[in-house]
Amino acid sequence: MFSFSLEHQEKNSQARLGLIRTAHGEIRTPVFMPVGTQGTVKALTPEDLVSLEVPIILANTYHLYLRPGHDRIRRLGGLHRFMHWDRPLLTDSGGYQVFSLGALRKITPEGVSFRSHLDGSSHFLTPELAMEIQAALGSDIAMCLDECPPYPATYEYACSSLELTLNWARRCRQARAGEGQALFGIVQGGVFPDLRRESAAALREIGFDGYALGGLSVGEPPEERLETIARTLPLLPADRPRYLMGLGTPEDLVEGVERGADMFDCVLPTRNARNGMLFTRRGEISIKNAAYAEDPGPIDPECGCYTCRNYSRAYLRHLYLAKELLSYRLHTWHNLYYFMELMQEIRQAVANDRFEDFKTTFYLQRKES
C-alpha cells in the first residue's frame, strides 16, 4: 500500500504540500528523514523519534546486508519488528555505499562487485539483489540501484553511467519490489541538463511510485547543484513524490523545497550532533568552545527541546569533553528537534503561501549570529 496526494501547490514558488500513505502510517511532505544506518538512529530509541515527531526514517541496505544480513532480518519478521519501529521506513539500494568503497569495488553492466569494509569478504550487488534485500527488510519505500558518477565527470562518462543506471532501473522494476513496497527511480546525469532530461523521461516511461534526484552534493559548485535541482524537478510527474537524496543542510532543505522537492535525508543532524556541532536559528555552534565552559544557558534560548529545557551549555560541554554517552543522545535529540521544527515551519509557510517571507526570515536570522 502506497499513495501520494498533492495537497497544495504554493502560489509563488515550486514548493508544495503532499501526503504519503503507507501501511505503516502517513507522512506529510516536505519531510526530512533521519538516517538509521544499521537499523537504529544513533543514540535514540524509536520512542524518542516518536516524541520528536519523526514520521519516517531511512535505513541502509549495504550495512544491513553485511550485518546482521537481510535473510536473518527477514526470518526475524522484517526490519520494522527487528528494530521496534512501526512507522514508515525507506531503504536505499546499497549502491551509494558500495560506490564509496573506491578501490574495493568494480562496476560491470551486470552489477558491482565489492569487498566488505567489515571483513574483506567478496560480494556482487545486482539490481535484482538490491530488490531482494529491500524486500527482505520489508521497507515501505525501496530505491532502485543506480550509479552515482563522481564530480567532475566527463560528458562521456556521465552518458555511459546514465545508460547503466537506466538499464538497472528497468531491471529493478522487472524484479519488482516486495509485497506492498513502493519503488522509486533515481534521476542521474550529473550536471548535464540534457542527460538529466533524458534520465527523467526514461524513468517516467518505466513508471515508478516516486522519483529521486541522485548524484548531487558530490563536490559540484552550489550554483550548479541548485540549477540542476531547479531544472530537473519540474520534469518529474507532479502527482508523485520527489526525493532529493543525501542533501540536508538547513539551507539545502529550504532551497530544495522552494524548487519542488518533497523528501530529504541526510546524516548531517545526527553526525554533527556526535561531533558537538549543534544547530540553532542563528547558525551552528560548537559545544566544545571554551566560551561555554561556565555558560548556564541552553544551546539555543529559542529552542523548546528536551535538551534545551534541562541542560546548560556548560554541562553539555563537560559531557562532550568527557566523551560521555549521554552527550551523543542529548545532542542528537536537539539537532533532530531543530530539523523537525524547521520542516514543520516550512510546511506551515507553504500552506499559507508565505514561503518567500519564511525564507527571508530564515536567512536574516542566520546573519544575526
Added chain:
Amino acid sequence: MFSFSLEHQEKNSQARLGLIRTAHGEIRTPVFMPVGTQGTVKALTPEDLVSLEVPIILANTYHLYLRPGHDRIRRLGGLHRFMHWDRPLLTDSGGYQVFSLGALRKITPEGVSFRSHLDGSSHFLTPELAMEIQAALGSDIAMCLDECPPYPATYEYACSSLELTLNWARRCRQARAGEGQALFGIVQGGVFPDLRRESAAALREIGFDGYALGGLSVGEPPEERLETIARTLPLLPADRPRYLMGLGTPEDLVEGVERGADMFDCVLPTRNARNGMLFTRRGEISIKNAAYAEDPGPIDPECGCYTCRNYSRAYLRHLYLAKELLSYRLHTWHNLYYFMELMQEIRQAVANDRFEDFKTTFYLQRKES
C-alpha cells in the same frame, strides 16, 4: 537536613529496613546506588533513572574535581542543578580513585599528592580539600577521606594506615561538611578483626551521620570478606545507616543485607551493560554469544523492563557487535532494572521476615541456568 530511621529489624538475620530523609527526598534502605562518575550515569538521563525508581546515585569527587572542577560546578549552582538530578546524591571522597593511581600518587600524613590521569598535572588531596570539594558539589551525603590498604597487607601496614585514616576522619569532621550535608565515616582495618573493632570504636567516638565499611573487594578471599562484614557491621550504631562500599554483585547485595548493610554502590551493572554482560535471575549472559544471533526472545523472559518488552536478543546482539550507541543505553536500562527490582524484592522479604526463603529461592534460580 539528614535523618535515618530504622523501620524494621528482621527476625532471623541482621537484615533491616530503614528510611533516610534528605533535602532532596527519601531513600528506602537497603538501597543500591548506581554510579554516575562524571556527573552522569553513563547512557541514561535523570528521567530514565526516575523511571527505573533509582532513589539516589553516587558521583565521584576525583573526576569532578579534575573536570570540570568543583568551583565551576559550585558557581553553576551545584551538582544537582548541573546534571539535572533533583534526587539525593552521595559523593565519595576521591581517595579511592587517587589510591588506584598507583605510582602516580604519594601518601603523607598531611594528605596525598597525585598526578591527574587526564593531563599529568600535580594535585594534593587533603581531608580538608575533600570536604571542600564535596561541599562545592553540594551532595546530600559526603564521605571522609580514607586510605584503602591493598590486599594482602601486613598487620603493621594496616595498623599505620588505620591510624592515618582515623586522623583524617577527625580532620574531616573538624573541617565540617557543607550546609545540610551528612558526613559518613569509613571503617578500615583490612581483614584484621581487632583493627576493624578499633576503627569502628574510634569513628563512633568522633560521631558521624552514617558509617561505611571500606577496603573490601580488593582481592581478599570471599570468606574473609563475608567474615569481616559479619563481624564489623554489628559494631556500628544501629540507628545510623551502614554503607558497604564498592560491593555490588547480586550475591554481594544479598549477603550484605543479611549481615545488616543498608547501602551499596558499584559500577558493575552499568559497566557490565556496556560490555554486553546482562543480568538475569538465572545468572549473567553475554549478548555477543553466537547462539543469540537469531534469537527472537528478550534478554530475560521473566523481566518486565523496557528493553525486554521491546527488543530481541538478536537485535541487541546486532547493536552490540555494530558498537551502536543504543546498545549501551538498552543494556544499562536492563541491568539497572534488574538491580532495582532485586533490591525491591529484598526489602519486601525483610519486611515479611522471610529473608531466608528469599535467599534460598535466589540461589536456586541461579543454579537452574
